[in-house]
Amino acid sequence: MGTSHRFILVCLVLLSCSTMRGSEAANEDAVVDLNDDVLGLIVFKADLHNPPALSSWTEDDGSPCSWKFIQCNPATGRVSGVSLTRLGLSGRLGKGLQKLQGLKVLSLSNNNLTGEIRPELVQLPNLETLDLSNNKFSGQIPSSFSRLGSSIRYLDLSQNMLSGPLSDDIFQNFPSLSYLSLSGNTFEGPVPSSLSKCSVLNGLNLSNNHFSGNPFVQNGGIFALNRLRLLDLSNNLFSGNIPNGIYTLHNLKELYLQGNQFSGSVPFDIGLCPHLLKLDLSSNLFTGVIPTTFGTLKSLVFLSLAHNKLSGEFPQWVGKLTSLQHLDVSNNGLTGVLPMSMGDLKSLQSLSMSHNKITGTLPTSIVQCTNLKVLQLKGNLFYGSIPEGLFAMGMQLIDLSENSFSGSIPPASGQVFESLLVLDLSKNDLSGEIPPEMGLFSNLRYLNLSRNNLHSRIPPEIGFLQNLTVLDMRNSALYGLIPGDLCDSSSSLSILQLDDNSLTGPIPQEIGNCSSLYLLTLSHNNLSGEIPSSISMLKGLEFLRLESNELDGEMPKELGTLQNLLSVNVSYNKLIGRLPPGGIFPSLDASALQGNLGICSPLLKGPCKLNVQKPLVLDPNSYPHQMHGNNEGDELDRRLDHHNFLSISAIVAIAAAVIIVIGVVIITLLNASARRRLAFIDNALESIFSSSSRSGAPSVGRLVLFDTRSSGNLFADPESLINKASEIGGGNFGTVYKATIGAEGRIVAVKKLYMSNPIVEYPEDYDREVRALGKVRHLNVASLRGYYWTPQLQLLVSDYASNGSLQFRLHERPLNLAPLSWDTRFRILLGTAKGLAHLHHSCSPPIIHYNLKPSNILLDENYNAKISDFGLARLLTRVDNNGMASNRFQGAPGYAAPELACQGLRVNEKCDVYSFGVMVLEIITGRRPVEYGEDNVVILNDHVRVLLEEGNVLDCVDHSMGEYPDGEVLPVLKVALVCTSQVPSTRPSMSEVVQILQVIKTPVPQRQEAY
Structure with missing residues (x-):
């Protein structure tokens, strides 16, 4: 046994015997006390994994005061502070720290510590600051924490994995506590009533948990904490009306109640808190008007009332809030007009009032808000012209879409050329030429002018926008040519939509320079000429729509190399000839090809025309017999060709029917075999149990x-x-x-x-x-x-899981249970994605599920998804070092990735990605992955893919879930189809899926519908 290990063993013995030292000699006691801090810290270090940052902590030192991250009291020589923030420590919070009887500050934040919080911490009588935030501690807070000590002033347990309800008396003995944060855990139940005993508390953060009830009416609760400056109850499950009494919290500077289910009127006495700087009541169920008392909050810099059910006119007193920097009242039912006093908000940086019923003109005084960076007025009833000078301000985001603005797009000048990132003027009645100076918006990333009446050419200066990622000019009465240099300055353009205009001329060969494109739609124009082969250079292209134009010739065979294509539509052109041999083209539906002169496809009826040279005939009348014979031969060839075609078609049809029948028979036999096997096991176990009981x-x-x-x-x-x-x-x-x-x-x-x-x-x-x-x-x-x-x-x-499985809620729901809403379904699929991402990317080695399906997705009381049965395939299958599985678990029919059927193919996390994609389609459509009819078998992902190509994909949505946002459901369907790609390498990772889903749910103008 090494010296260090022997020393740690001695330390543990000393710790366990520390209460038995009763009557040793005074000098011996002094020696032990002198080394208590060393002993405790060495034992504490022993429970950490490879802590190189603590290399200076050695048992050879008589005192730890020279160690890094340690502070000592110069008067007593005892350790007073241990600050180990952001050192990448892992392991658990072990024993030893209770020996540091002089400790006042313990900070272990921003590490990777796991396990439960040890109850021995309550044995530190002088502890004033305890910061365990941003770790991975789990379990419940020990009940002994109520004895933490009267000296504790700062307690931060935020951003961990702590759970469970809090005992009602946990804060009974915290008279000195001034700051408490439990945010970012999964605590549940009511807020403990003993919190009202913390009379000097000035900062309280309970956000991002599962607390419930109404903290404002529970035993006096929150209103008793009249020294509070910060109160954050956001993103919990709190509900009910907020009674009058907030005025008692007259010291409040920040109040965050967003993301709950508070209802009733907005408390008018919030306006009686004169020091309030930040107020967020968004995403609740508040009704009625905005209280006029808010007009007295002269210090207010942040006000958000978004996503409620407020009504009444937009407040005319808003100009009195001269310190206001951020104002958000979006997604309510406000009416009226904006006052000219808006120009008095000199400090205003962000103004969001999208999706209300505000009308009138946009006051010209808005240009006096010289610090304004974000202006979002989407989905209102504004009319009139856009104020001159709006595009001369240093704006970053301008969204005036879905209104009735008219007139021309005002000229731009000044600092807006460098500052503007997002410009959305879609769905208005704007007219006139697109200003060429738009090409000077050097940092513009998103430009949407669609659904206007511009009657303009596309200015070639648009090609100067080197950072542009989205260009949408659909249905804007554009005419003329598509500029060839559209991507000369930028390779970042990912979405280009010019549908429903009057554009003419060819598709420029230079389109191949737009190397980042994944969506290209030019349909319903008057484009002519051949489809350029340079489109094959767009390796990331997923959607290509060219229908209803005048395009001719054959489709370039090079397009078959585009492996990421999910949807192609070239219908109603003048195309002829064979389809490209690879990629998606052999499986294109007839609706994507119809209405052309002669495309060669067994799916289409009518002539098939090829670009082949006609034979050279010198004198057709010189050889009458031969010509006659040739005609007979041609007729015979045509009959033979027709016969062969019918034979091949018949063979294909018969083979498909045989495969379907065989599949049905196999599945039936497997089900019967499984039932017999389960019955055998159950009978055997019952006989074992019954014999045990008898004996x-x-x-x-x-x-x-x-x-x-x-x-x-x-x-x-x-x-x-x-x-x-x-x-x-x-x-x-x-x-x-x-x-x-x-x-x-x-x-x-x-x-x-x-x-x-x-x-x-x-x-x-x-x-x-x-x-x-x-x-x-x-x-x-x-x-x-x-x-x-x-x-x-x-x-x-x-x-x-109290709410059963996703399978039960989707397909076995009794009539007395309401269907899952879209928000709940999205929460389930996002939670499942996060869980899979954790199994794939945070576990070593990665855990592959192999059997993901709705019956393995459990739902807790808040409908949070919890993945079960993960990793159990290791108990039933043998996996070798190369990732090959013998006696492989095949997964459920419809959910199993294609590669699981190939015994020689290496499998990885992409199997789960495929199953996840199928399950997402099932969540949105409410249909099972494989449905057997009388005459056919419907494969869900194929069915949805066809509907997407036809432009009718929303027809498959489960309408029992009520209203749903097309702008969220449509991109989620597309993500699911990408996840179910037949080629594993083209499927995204689960971490990428999580990022995409979070972007889809984020309400920013960059979200763009594809069709």
Whole structure:
């Protein structure tokens, strides 16, 4: 045993014996006390994994005061501060710190520490600051925390994985607490009433949890904290009316209540808090008018009332808020007009009032708001011209879309050339030429002039926009040629939409310079000439729409190399000849090809014309017999060709029918076999249990719970956990039961595994495998809490989900349960994506599910998705070092990726991406992935893909979920189709999917509908 290990062992012995030192000699006591800090810190360090930053901490020193990150009290020589912020530490919060009896400051924030918070921290009598924020601590706050000490002033446990309700008396003895943050966890239940005892609290942050109830009416609660300067209750489940009383919090400077379910009128006495700087009441259910008392908040710099149900006229007193920098009243039902006093808001930087019913003209005084950077007026009833000078300000985002503005686009000048990033003037009645100086917007990324009446050419200066990513000029009465130098200065253009105009001439060959394009739509114009082969240079292209033009010739065969294409439509042109041989083209639907002169495709009726040279005939009358014979031969050839064509078609049809029949038979046989196998296992287990009961000897085994101290010492009769009456579901891995364990009556889900041919045959191997899965912790992953093992029976214990599975809510919902809304469905699919991303990218080695489907997505009381059955394929399949699986688990029909059927093909995380894409389609459409009709089989992802190509994809949406935003559902459908690509390498990673979904849900003008 090494010296350091012996020293740590001695430290642990000293720690365990520290209460037995009773009556040692005074000088010996002094020596031990002098080294208590060293002992405690060395033991604390031992529980950390490879902490190179703490290399200066060695047991050879008599005092830790010279160590890095340690502060000592010069009067006593004892450690007073331990500050280990942002050192990349991992491991758990072990023993040892309780030896630091002089400790006042303990900061371990922004590391990767895991496990539970140790109750020994309450043994630090002088602790004033405890900061454990931004780690991965889990479990509940120890009940002993109520004895943390009267000296504690600053307590920050934010951004962890802590959970559970808080005991009502937890803050009973915190008279000195001035700041408390529990944000970014999953705490639930009401706010403890003992919080009102923290009479000197001036900062309270409970945001981003699952707290519920009404904290303003619970035992006096929040209103008793009259020294508060910061109150953040945002993004919880709080509800109900807010009673009068906020005026008692007269010291408030920041009040955040957004993202809850508060209802009723906006409290008028908020306007009686004279020091208020920031007020956010957005995303609630407030009704009525905006209180006039808000006009007295002269110090207010931030005001957001967005996403409520407010009504009445836009407040005319708004000009009195001269300190205001951010004003957001979007997504309400406000009426009236904007006052000329808007120009008095000299400090205003952001003005958002989209999706209201505000009318009138945009006051010219708006140009006096010289600091204005963001102006969002989308979806109102504004009319008249855009004020002169608006495009001379240093704006970054201008969104005037979906109004009735008329007149011309005003000229631009000044600092706007460099500052403007987003310009959206779509869906108005603007006219006149597009100003050529738009080409001087050097940083412009998004330009949308669609659905206007411009009657303009596309100015070639648009090609100067080197940072442009989206250019949308659909349905704007444009005419003339498409500029050839559209992408000369920029390779970042990703969306180009010029549909429904009167553009003429050819598609320029230079279109191939737009190397970042993934959406190109030029349909419903008067474009002519051949489709340029340079489009094949657009390797990222996903959508290509050229229908309803005058294009002729053959489609370039080079287009077949575009492997990312999801949709192509070239219908109603003058195209002829063969389709490109590769990519999406062999599987194009007839609707994408119809209305041409002679495209060669078995899907189309009519002539097939090829660009071939006509034969040279010198004198057709010189050889009458030969010509006659040739005619007979040609007629015979035509008949033979027709015969061959019919034969091939018949063969294809017969083969398809045979494959479908065989598939149905195989699935039927597999289902029957599975039912027989499950019945056999159930009967065998029932006979084992019944024989055990008769003999009076319970099955030999142990119930191991990972998160209790009695773990490994409990053993129980399996019949106490599983029985037919408690069965709640099942799947490919086993049957699931609802059970109650422990003295506290904890409700869990118990899965009885089907192990007719187990790979893991020994308890040590089973323990190792299951414990590895039990270490996975994430909000969207069902935590594995323990297991039961015997050679004949294996059980897994996990968290119970009160709302059942996604399968139950989608396909087995009783009539008394309301259908899932779009917001709930989106939360489920985003949560599933986050959980999969954690399994794929945060676990080492990555955990591949192999069997993702709705029955394995559990829903908690708040409809948060939790992935279950992850990693269980390792218990049923053997995986070699190359990622090849023998006795491979094939996954459920319809969800399994194509590569799972190929025994020699390496599989990876992209299998789960495919299953996720299918499941997303199922969530949106409400249909199963494979549906068997009387005459056909409908594959869901193929069906949706065809509808997308036809432009009718929203027809497949499950309308039982009520209203839904097309701008969110449509891109999510497209993401799902990309995830179900037949080629694994073209599917995105789950981390990329999460990023895309979060962008889709973000309400910014950059979100662009594709059609």
